[in-house]
Amino acid sequence: MNVLITGGSGFVGGHLSKYFIEKGDRVIALGTSTGHPLDGKDNFEYISADTTKEGAWQNRVKRVDAVINLAGRNIFKYWTASYKNQIYESRILTTRRLVEALDESRPMVFFNTSAIGYYGDRGDALLKEDTSAGDDFLASVCVDWENEALKANEKGARVVIMRFGVILGKNGGALSKMLPAYRFFMGGPLASGEQWFSWFHIEDLMAAIGFIYENNTMEGPFNFCSPQAVKNKEFAKTLGHVLKRPAFMKIPAFAIKLFMGEMGGALLSSQKGVPDRLETSGFQFQYPDLEKAFSSIIR
Numbered sequence: 434m435n436v437l438i439t440g441g442s443g444f445v446g447g448h449l450s451k452y453f454i455e456k457g458d459r460v461i462a463l464g465t466s467t468g469h470p471l472d473g474k475d476n477f478e479y480i481s482a483d484t485t486k487e488g489a490w491q492n493r494v495k496r497v498d499a500v501i502n503l504a505g506r507n508i509f510k511y512w513t514a515s516y517k518n519q520i521y522e523s524r525i526l527t528t529r530r531l532v533e534a535l536d537e538s539r540p541m542v543f544f545n546t547s548a549i550g551y552y553g554d555r556g557d558a559l560l561k562e563d564t565s566a567g568d569d570f571l572a573s574v575c576v577d578w579e580n581e582a583l584k585a586n587e588k589g590a591r592v593v594i595m596r597f598g599v600i601l602g603k604n605g606g607a608l609s610k611m612l613p614a615y616r617f618f619m620g621g622p623l624a625s626g627e628q629w630f631s632w633f634h635i636e637d638l639m640a641a642i643g644f645i646y647e648n649n650t651m652e653g654p655f656n657f658c659s660p661q662a663v664k665n666k667e668f669a670k671t672l673g674h675v676l677k678r679p680a681f682m683k684i685p686a687f688a689i690k691l692f693m694g695e696m697g698g699a700l701l702s703s704q705k706g707v708p709d710r711l712e713t714s715g716f717q718f719q720y721p722d723l724e725k726a727f728s729s730i731i732r
Contacts, residue, residue, distance in 0.1 A: 434458040434646075437493055439484050439527055440503030440546075442466040444605035445638065449501060450477065452639045461493050463504075485526035491534035499646060501544040502531055502582070508571070509610070512695045521574050528581040535588040542646055543590040545582035549598045549631045549658060551575035554702040557629065561709040562596070562654045571699055579654070591652045593645055598658030598706055602635030603730050611672065612731075614682075620673055621682035623689060626666025628703035631658040634720035634729070644716050651714060658706040660721050668723065675727040 436453050440446045441462025450460045450471055459476045462469060469479035482490040484504050494500060504527040506519045528545060535541070552560045553567015566576050575596070585592050599607045614620045638657055645651045663671070673680030689697040708716075720726040 434499060435461070435497040436499045436501060437461045437463070437497040438501045438503060439463045439531065440505065441479065442469050443503060444602070445600055445635070446501075446503050447471075447605070448602060448635050449503075449639060449642070452643075456643075461497065463490055463493075484530055485523060487530060487533075491530060494531060494534035495536040495539065497541060499542045499544065500531055500535075501642065502528055503546050505546070508696065508699070509607075510696065511693060512570075517570065517695075521577070524574060524578045525581050528578060532581070532585045532588065535585055535590055537588045541590050542593060543582065543585040544593045544595060544642060544645075545579065545585075547575045547579050547594050547596045547654070549596055549656065549704045549706045550699070550702070551579070551596055552704055552706070555705070556703050557705060560631075560656070560704060560706045562656055569699070569702075570695065591649065593652055594654040595642075595657045596654060596706070597638075598631030598633045598656070598662075598704075600633055600635055600638060601726055601730060606635070608730065612676075615672060615676050615678045615680065618678055619682050620669060620676075620678060620680045621684065622666040622669040622680070623684055624665075624686035624701055626664060626669065626683070628665050628701055629662050629705035630665045630668045631656075631662045631704050631706035632668070632723065632726070633658045634726045636729075637718050637720055640719065641711060641716055644711075644714075648714065651710075653710075655710050656706045656708045657711075658708055659723070659726070660708055660712060660718060661723065662705045662707065663723055671723050672727055675724060675731055 438446050442464030450462050453460045461478045463480045471477045505524040550571035553569050553572040579594050601608050669680040
């Protein structure tokens with residue numbers, strides 16, 4: 434299989450590139466970094482490009498069996514009006530450029546990232562793939578992002594929307610930001626800790642993409658999260674237990690919002706996502722349990 438990955442120099446993109454190479458597939462990764470750790474590996478090509486703009490990189494799209502679109506500015510920064518626009522355009526414009534480049538005569542699978550944030554702040558509600566979208570900034574980004582990707586149907590592509598929970602894995606991602614605080618005895622829940630937290634182990638994410646690719650009837654939205662969502666306080670307690678560290682240092686809601694602005698409010702959102710369509714399709718999770726997931730990464 435020939436796979437093209439945008440956002441290929443990021444945390445998830447790096448793991449996916451290695452995963453497909455080890456399976457014997459050919460990978461073309463695109464990103465904004467000048468280089469990639471896998472440069473020089475057999476069956477791997479890295480292209481540094483601005484994928485929001487038209488360019489020679491689009492010619493590569495015509496030759497692949499699957500596109501995995503991960504590109505987008507990091508949301509974990511202070512949101513000025515300018516940065517919110519970058520969050521939006523980096524996703525929408527890259528997706529648009531990819532769809533424009535598709536070859537209608539070549540059947541392929543178009544995997545497009547979205548997020549559990551699609552549903553907005555929903556308290557204790559159980560969020561399946563047919564649940565309606567929210568109305569906050571991140572939800573509106575996800576709605577437009579997904580709609581842009583679904584235009585690939587018009588080019589004959591099978592479109593898969595991956596609504597990511599927080600992805601847990603080695604060497605990056607959200608967990609790498611959390612570990613220093615816990616290791617220095619400063620870990621704990623955000624605010625009350627009562628908000629639901631949807632997460633997914635990177636190994637299950639990669640296996641789910643492979644599973645969906647091989648099952649050609651699977652398309653549309655899928656919640657990419659564990660079947661066992663936890664409350665934020667349970668997430669903190671479990672991480673502390675695995676690290677053998679306390680997890681009682683609550684960060685007050687007012688402090689989160691004061692220092693992180695609108696992004697801080699998004700951090701406190703409650704989303705109890707369930708991977709209903711993956712489960713009913715027969716996908717087997719390797720890490721459905723949070724403690725086992727943490728242990729596999731940290732130990």
